[in-house]
């Protein structure tokens with residue numbers, strides 16, 4: 754019988770959204786059950802000592818994390834290389850692009866945590882600018898050379914989830930200065946229904 758998986762998740766996490774989109778496009782929805790978690794969850798910390806989600810739990814109790822590793826695992830389970838080439842120059846180029854997209858979310862999360870956990874007197878404007886600079890430079894790279902919006906793979910999934918995260922949390926305002934990426938996201942969203950199906954609930 755085909756293995757079933759539990760996805761420790763949160764409906765608002767952009768990294769979870771990557772995995773949920775992959776599950777959708779790979780046709781694995783009937784083999785993955787979502788189980789909500791949060792960073793203080795003791796059972797999550799047993800499954801992933803980092804206490805981070807997404808975390809995919811297998812039938813034997815072992816866990817697969819982080820989101821990029823889960824995408825690789827899921828495409829192997831699905832018996833395809835649709836999300837990422839399994840070897841070669843293209844694999845390295847695309848892997849690098851996936852890390853660039855993830856880095857937008859990582860830097861954005863640090864901006865949000867700084868604003869959430871430090872009041873105005875303790876907040877470091879230099880630190881906020883340092884993180885926002887990463888986001889701006891990564892956006893400039895994608896604006897200059899976006900992936901094919903008509904191809905759903907690990908890069909386009911990661912970029913779409915990162916832009917969706919920027920729209921929701923606003924660590925930077927990106928739309929007025931990135932007309933090409935706005936068009937890219939519209940085209941991708943029209944082409945790939947999994948993006949709308951995984952949209953986080955309104956705040």
Ligand SMILES: N[C@@H](CCC(=O)N[C@@H](CS)C(=O)NCC(=O)O)C(=O)O
Pocket residue numbers: 766767768769792803804805806807819820821855
């Ligand atoms: N590199 C990890 C990042 C995962 C991550 O940072 N997830 C956030 C939720 S969006 C989280 O678990 N935050 C809780 C924490 O860091 O304690 C991945 O790609 O899965």
